[in-house]
Structure formats: structure tokens, C-alpha cells
Amino acid sequence: MDKPTIQLIDNIGLWQNATLEAQQAAIASLLNTTNLTEHFEFIAIEPFSCANLTFNIARFKHIKTNMVFHLIPGCEEYKVGLSPERYQMVVDEFGRSCMPLDENDYEQSYPIKLAPFFMAEFVITQAQWESVGGRKAHRDNAPSAGIDVISKEEVAMLFKPFNLRLPCEMEWEYACKAGSNSIYYWGDEPDLSKAWVSENVPFKADDYRNLTFEEQKPANAFGLVGMIGNFAEWVEDDAYEYNTGVPSQIPHRTGLQSPDGILRGGWLGYDWNLNRSTLRIPCSTSAADTGIGARLAVSLHDLIHDEQS
Template structure:
């Protein structure tokens, strides 16, 4: 886990996709975030099985074929095992951690080839975590490899979004995915890109990383 320092940032991006605006200032409290996406080995250690379509990629590859609902089961069991309260990051926490105080196009820089796996450089679908350049906070694969579930319900834009870093939750029709994945072109792995999907859906391009509050 990496400690993410408290701070404020401008969330979203005007002029690209309607669901990325309006930009708005958000204040984030200190929290901890997974250095990498949850791996197949980590999932198996907590849940006892491996749902991954790309299981042959190996223990150090991100777990995928995991729904938002199943990610909730994982963080609950991990919390019970460790005595620490793990959860999914909020969408605001995710973007703040991705940008790490900068304004790069991708999480960690302006070259997607340097920071993550996408449809133009993947060779294989998923790859072992931490194989590309980390961002300033020391987080790997925030752009690409697998898309990451966050806690929030999906909204068509940021009108009315919280400004305190908390998750924006009002229904279970769709939940948010961030970061893009191995089967997306670079323009769909940008720091501001966001998608929604049903919380029960499974895809071999979707995974997650964990977070927890700090005192």
C-alpha cells in the first residue's frame, strides 16, 4: 500500500468527453492505495479461487473477470482477515492518485507506452503488474492493463458531484470503471476517462485495486 498525501486538485476535463465535465475542485484526505492492481495471487489468497480468464498469465498478473459486486466481497473478506478496513477507492481518490499532483494525459506521464499496456503495445492481453513506469506517488498500471472498479455510482457528468473526495453513490444501476485496459487505444486510457457498467458484469479487461482510510 502507498500513502497518498492529502491535497486538492481539479477533477475532470472540459472539452473532450461530456462525462468528464464540468471540472471541479476536490479536496482529498490522506489515504492508502494499492501500489498495484489486485493480482491473481492476492485474490486467491483471500477468496480461494481464481476467476481470471487469463489465468495462464500468472500469479503476478491482475485478476480479471471480477464484477464490482465481487470486488466488494473481496474487500470485506480482506478486512476481516487483516483487521484493517479495506474498500474500493472513490472515483475522486482514484483520479487524484492517478494524477499525483500533475496534469499529465495518462497516469504517470504523457507517453502511454511508458506507463501502461494498451491495445497498441500489449502483445499479450494482461501483463504482470508493475512492468511499466510508476507515477509520482509510486502507483503502477493506473492507465491500462485492466480497467479498475471504483466505489461510485456512474453519473453522466460531474454536475452535483461531491467535492470532499467521498464516493458519489445513489443507485446500483451502474458503477464506475477508471483507467482503461489492455484492449483500449491510448485515448481511452487517459487520466480523466471514465466508463460505467452494471455492478454484476464480468469482463476479462476489468479488475480493481484497494484503498483504506488512514488516521
Template sequence: MPLSPGRAIVLATALAVAAVPAPSPPRTWVEPVTGMPFVSIPAGTFEMGSPEREAGREPQERAHAVTLTRPFWIGAHEVTQAQWRTVMGTAPSHFRGDDLPVERVSWHDVQAFVARLSALSPGPRFRLPTEAEWEYACRAGSRTAYAWGDTLSLEEANVAVLERGALGGRRRTTPVATFRPNAWGLYDMHGNVWEWTEDAHCAYGTAPARDPVGRCNAATKVIRGGSWYFAADSARCGLRYTHRPKDVGFSLGVRVVRDVG
């Protein structure tokens, strides 16, 4: 059964970006076909990428100013298996459970999902988040490695512990919204399953950007957020990872957004 709803800006200088204040409480909406809860995200400007001082930072995470000119709705949590089955009539996941996140879905699969959901649910279209939208929502006004600070514990997210080549931690997905949300009311932005974005894996520019979408001729798509199968450093807000759009895996899922009408 679908989950209940309960589980359910401006540049300061050329070198500094004003933090976006977290709405309190967040404005929410529940999609009636699936029961999927959404949170309203305001337009704003933020610093995308990671500061040079951040542990684990990679060159492709170069910090730069990004402005999102339109508000959007984003899923309060990852798409569950029950919600996927309601829309697609299939059960592709390795781990089974209605309130577990759907996984083993490709970028092409999730494009079919949002198209079908858009047809079932009248109003503005559903789609994948852009890479910029995803990071903006994940940070929720923060500038640290994770939404709550520069460290991430097993009590805060479903991530792996890798020691001497062995996989530790929970070793599987957990029900969505198990852990506390970020300041904007979003669950599992760190860990559980990787989340597809709309973007191809393009290099960041150096100039401020407005509503960027990766449209380069790259063979891979960007995924974000880390997973139960990867260590905490892979779940940093600014980390970029990739897969081919045809790939599936037991730690690869999706969170969707909806345009504001």
C-alpha cells in the same frame, strides 16, 4: 506467492487549483496477509475532470475543484491473482499467473474481497477507492491527460493499438508493476485492467466538492484507468467508463484502498 514490497493544497482562485506536490519518497506499507504494498496519499485539493482543450475529452468530464480531507492508503498496483486467491480461495481470471492482475471480478465480488480482507487484517477497513480518490492518485499532482504528459506509449503502459478494426499491442494482461510508476509510486494507473471504484455513475456538479462519492440511483458503477483491450485514449486520467455491478470481463480488475486509522 505474493509480490515483494520492491515490486511492489489549496484553491489559488475560483478558477485555478494548486498542484499537489509529489511526496519523495512515498511512504509505503505492506499488508502482512497478502504481501500487498500500499502507498500513503496525502489529503489535498485538485481539479477533477479534464480541461476543454484535452484531446478526446467528453462532456461528462467537466473540470471542477475537489478537496479530499483525509489521507488514505492505496494499492501500489492492482490486486494480483495470488493476492485474490489468498483472500478468497478462488481463481476467476481468464489469463493465469500469480503476478498478473486478477480480472473477471464484478463490483459485488470486489466488495466481498475487501470485506474479507478487512476481517483478516486487523486495523482500519479496506474498501474500493472513490472515483475522486482514484483520479487524485492517478494524477499525482499532474494536470495532463496522463500522469507523465499528453501522450501514452506502449513502453509506458499496457494498452491496445486499434487499427483498421484490428486489436494490436500485447493482447493480454502483463505482470503488475511492469511499467514505471507515477510520481506517487503507483503502477498501472494507465492500462492493464480497468479498475472498479465505489461510485455510481453520477453527473459531476459545478461547485467545489469535498470528499465526493457518487450515490445517485444509477444502474452502473464507474471504472477507471483503461486496459490492455482498449486504446490509450481510454486510459486518460479523467476518463470515466462504466459497467453494471454484476458484470465481469477479462479486462476488468481492482485496486483497493485502506482508511488511515
């Protein structure tokens, strides 16, 4: 693949400032100079807007699973977690108990680098789960409803043969924020038009069900759906406090024999105190509870490396 192409996709700033024609040429070069078409079918580059942010995002269909993925450009200096002022806003509003794991990474003083990756548009649905051999859902929902009550271990095992994995925690957070650095990807105030939470779920507690893709609130500025509210989502990392590890695109491993995993994004059964872009909840990796789901990812560079080696 030619150098200008990879530079454009590696850097969200360069990608955002490029013309649509340059973006289309970069994707065409990516498809023509690698074997990416063995894994993905290109759909289109489409604009997505949220609040005051708009990004053109390349959309693909994963051939073996029919899942839709968005190619998320890399970032040279991604600011992890909440800024100091927003950290204090959250604590003042909800109390320190709203942070099961810390969300302020050294006051955002040490940005990290993230390489480009494919991120699933939505969590794994019931139909997708069962089509690749997942066990039958614990309740009957519509085929396009997300599948929950799935463990981190099940997801990793089931999708490894398809070259798909859980996103690392920083990939997930970066994809959720979608260019923002606010408490939510639409701003600093809760907004019931943007996410399903306990205050606005369209059913009574006794009638709990999983919401379909069609029922979700609007996508974020990367075109990703249901990243706050909806389901708590597994990521690849083991649970840890920011002051004991340095966030990166490499999943964090604690070295413990049976470490907890991390859930991101909140859940529609929680109030706003546990629904935001930077929320981190520790959970046993074997847990398979109501409201726990996952979306999938794969690194662009991993695919290219595998194809060229």
C-alpha cells in the same frame, strides 16, 4: 497522534516541502501513537519520479494480505477532471464519443479536499485474489498478474473482512494524476513507454493474457503501477454525470435500485482514445468481464478513528 504529524500527512504541499527527516519523524509518530501496526508494517519512504514530478512516498505492507500500499498525503484543493483547455484537446483529438461520462467538473473552478489514504501499489493479483478466498481465475496466469473478470460486488464482499475497500472515484483520480494536471500523469501526449495499450501490447489478440507486475510500465510519481492501460479498475462510486453531483471523497450514490458503477484508467485492449487519467466508464456493478480488475484502498483517518474509538 500529535498535530504537526497529521498536518504534514493531511497536506501534500506541506509533505512535499518537508525534509526527509521530518517525513520520517511524521511516519514514526504515526506508528508510535496509533495502532496502525496492527494493520500495516512500514517498509520505507522512497522517492518516485515521473516526468518532472518527484514525491517521497511511505510504503507499507498490509499484514493480513501481504499487499503493498502507498500512503498518499491528502490535498486541500484537488482539481477534479480535465481543465477546459485539455478537455478541448481530448475532444479535438478523439471526438466526444471518447467520454462515456463527462470529465470536466465545472472547469475546475471548485477544488475539493481529500484526506490521506492508503492506495494499493498494483491491482489485485491472481495469487492475492485466491489467497483470500476468491474464486479461481478464468484463465491461468502468473501469480503476480492482475486478476480480471471480477465484479465490483465481489471485490467489496471479499475484502471487507480485511478492512479494505475500493477507492472512491476522486481518491483514484488523485492517486493516478500524482501531482499532475495533464491528460496523462506524464504529460499531454500519448507515450508508449508509459502504458500498455492496444498499440503496444506484447502479444497477439488470440494470445490474450494478463500482464504481471514485473511487466508493467514505470510507476507514476506516487509510485503506483499500471494506472493507465493494463486494467479498467472499479471505484466505489455509482455512475453519475458531474453536473448532477458534486465530486468528493465520499462515494457518490445515485439512489437508483441497480445503478451502474464506474471504471477508471482505461484498458490495454483500448487505444489512446480510452486511456487517460480522467477517463470514466459506466458499467454494471455485477459485470465481470475481460480486462476489469481493481485495486484497494483504506482511509488513514478511518483506521485511526476505529483504533481510538
